[in-house]
Amino acid sequence: MIYIVGVDFSQVQSYISNSRKLSDMWAGSYIASYLSWCLANNIIGQLEERVKCGNICENCIITPTLENNLFHIIRKNEIDQETRKRLNAILELQYLYPIFPARLTFITECKEKNELKNEILDKLHECYRKLTLNNELKNYIQLLDKYKFTSHTPIEPHISVVELEEYSSIIDVCKLISGLENPKNKDFQTILFKKLKKLSEEMQVKKLKVITPEAYLDIDELVKDIDSGKIRVKDIRGYKYCEMCNKLPAITEDSEDYLCGWCLIKRKYGVYMWEKLGGFPSTSDMAWLEYKINKSLEVVQEERSIPIKKLLEIIFKVNEIKLPNFALFKLDEKEIMRRYVDYPTSYAIIKADMDSFGKLLLLEPEFIKFKDEDIQKEYTKKWKDLLPQGGDIKKIKEIEREINELVIEDLESIFRNHAIPIYIGGDDLLAIAPVEKALELAIKLRKNLLKFKTLKYNGRSIGIILSHFKYPLKISLEILERAIKYLKEVLVYKFADLEVMKDSLIVVNNERGIISEAIIPFRYIIDLDSPERNEVGSLLDVAQKIISGIRKGIYSRSLIYDLGARKEFFTSLSKVSENAVSKLIMKIMEDNKKKKDISCLEQGDYETIAKFSKIRVDDRSVIEDFIKLLGWFS
Ligand SMILES: [Zn+2]
Known part of the structure; x- marks a missing residue:
């Protein structure tokens, strides 16, 4: 049987935001990105082995398009000269950017639906096992294995499956989807597009189902060991909950945080991957960055022996800022306060979400969601006429290709604005920036859409939160998450006789613990005929x-x-x-x-x-x- 499969890691958001440090956040994003890519790669490998479809097997991954996906081409070592030249210093850390989206749609074959779902889950667990650092976790590995933290992924996806009963040979389907230019393939595209719509409906329903990957763990055994005192976190008797996820009992303590097995794996992964690169920047690094750049002369005179964190070094290289001055970060806080009375204490987190991305991939975009249905229909019709001609699947692939290019644009914009990427999937993005650069970066991220044939009509909802570097990261992220949700789902703004939603910037100021917000729409008018008039x-x-x-x-x-x-x-x-x-x-x-x-x-x-x-x-x-x-x- 041939099936279309949708895999949606919808809990990724909370897995990432359950973090105490920026490096935890990075590790969460990276693990999610890696799992999604690893699964895609596995599917292709299996197809190749079974039906010998060669390099056209890749095309059976419908979304994201792998052809020009940066994460994928880096791993295949197929990055082209132009991108190489353009990204230059940014590519020094190429393997470490979480830039593969945590969502997949693909075509594969299998005897039966449930068997297929189990196969996918097994593959994911296997991918997760590969990531576990046996060496770095050697003091814990026995415990982690015992309670099954190493053998099961903490982010389980929703999996939806729709049968493609019109076709019986996977190799034929591979060929059809690889020849979208061929006008004879139009029927195939129509059939596949219908199925994709059905799949999307199923995925919407699936999303409501609660997933509990904790059920894989041997919690009984863990609880027994805690009760009997076999596991004792410091001197505390009985339970201590994990301070990252707040869900599972902690099994150990790491840098003053009590952590469960999964969060310990995440923590160690983040620390280990960045260790040789000077470590991942902290929230205080980001609060200080512009201050240090602007006062470089003063800082150069400080001790110089501390290695520069690689990510910050790349910011320096990309922006041609002179390198030598990063020592001050090692001074303790009291010393900093004594010497520099005006030192800054806030940094910014930026999140950008493509407006109604799911709908866009069904070719029913809401560039901006109009409250008035007739206006909406009229705009949708106009938009469709503007798309490149060809079948529906070809159009979807084209949008995905643009998304992949947008990732490269966004990555560059982030470094150019002295920020560091946490997650860039094209349709959503998370980055940390100095306050001084945050607004400029947000504007740039919105304008990046204008460079693309299809995406230029779409909107982007962007949120910035300004926080004190000591304020709990997790709470800042939760506030930001809520702010974006408000922007995308609740907010309505009115001008002339229109009521419009989305495509705005929300800034939340949490610097002094009193939350205040400001909202500015990105567009004043919405003109499809001449988009340059929109003055984004x-x-x-x-x-x-x-x-x-x-x-x-x-x-x-x-x-x-x-x-x-x-x-x-x-x-x-x-x-x-x-x-x-x-x-x-x-x-x-x-x-x-x-x-x-x-x-x-x-x-x-x-x-x-x-x-x-x-x-x-x-x-x-x-x-x-x-x-x-x-x-x-x-
Ligand atoms: Zn935890």
Whole structure:
């Protein structure tokens, strides 16, 4: 029998965010990425062995497209000269970027559905076993084996299967899917596309089912050993829950964290993989980064013996910043505070999600979700006409190819903005950035979509959270997760006579423990005929200009207070006259300009502010949030 299979690691989010350190987060992303790729690779290998389909077997993985997938081509050593030249220093760590999406759709053959599901699970457990570091875990390996932490994956996917009964030979299907250019294959594409829709429906239902990989573990034995005192975490008798996942009993302690078997494996993996590379940057590294770059002269005089963390070195190389000065990180905190009174304490986490990606792959995109159904239909029709011609599967493959290229764009943008990647799957992304660069990076990530034929019409929902470096990482991630969810599922903004959802930026400020947020839509108009008229990110570009004007001393800092004091007034004024808003802002800006001869904002920028001031986001006013942003980032 021939089947189409959908594998969705939907618990990946919590597996990644259950972290105490940035290196835990990296390890969580990497393990998820690796498992997904390992499974894909296994499927191809098995097909090749069974039906000798040679290199066309790869095409049976429908999503993601493997052909130009960076994670895949790096491992196959097939990276082309152009990408090599372009990514240059970034490729030094090529194996360590979690850039394979934790979702798969593929075609394979098997006798029976359930057998197929079990086979897939077995393969995943096997892939996970391969990752376990026997040497680094030698003190624990007996315990880990005993309770089955090493033999079962902590992230179990939902698996959905649909039969492709129209075909009986897998080699024929491999050939058909490898020749999408051939007009004769149109029927095949129509049939396969219908099945993909069915598969997607099944996956939606499956998602609701709770998965408990903990059931694989020998919890009975573990509990017995804890009760009898065989396992004793430090001097504590009885249970101590894992401080990373909060689900399982801890079996040991590592750098002052109590950890269960799975979280211990994750922790050790992150530490081991980065050990020889100077370690993974910490939250305080990221809070300090810009400060150190800007004060490089002062820092050079400090001790120099500490190795530079490789990821930070790459940021330096990519941006051509002189290398020698990274010693200060080893000074203890009290010493830092004594010497540098103005040291920064916050860093930013950035998350970007492609809007309605699942729908996009079913060729029913919601570039932005309109509340009005007729407008939605009209736009969908227009969009379809804009797609490259050919069958539906060809279109899907084309979108996936663009997603793979977007990964390369995003990776480059991250390093160019002094940030480090945690996870980049194309449709979603997580990165850590210095506060000073976070807004610029968010704008860039949104604009990256504009480089692609299909994706340029789509939207991206992006969230930034600013946190103190000592604030628990896990809570920051949870807040960010909720903020993005709000952006994607709840938020509605109104302009002219339209009601639109998604495609916005939300910034949550958690620097002082009091949560405050600001929301700015990325687009002002939505024009499919000439997308350049959409002015994506135009208001944020203006914000960025003002922020850099303040940082460079062109405007005095009192500008922020003068604008802030009139926030509510701007909102009421915008209801009467948008022109009055822009004139008043212009006046305040001019009053606060210290260097009169340097021009900063142009007439068009004030017009942009005026246009956006009309938009209402739920009961919020965009102009008030705009002023908040200026204060947080300048
Ligand atoms: Zn745990």
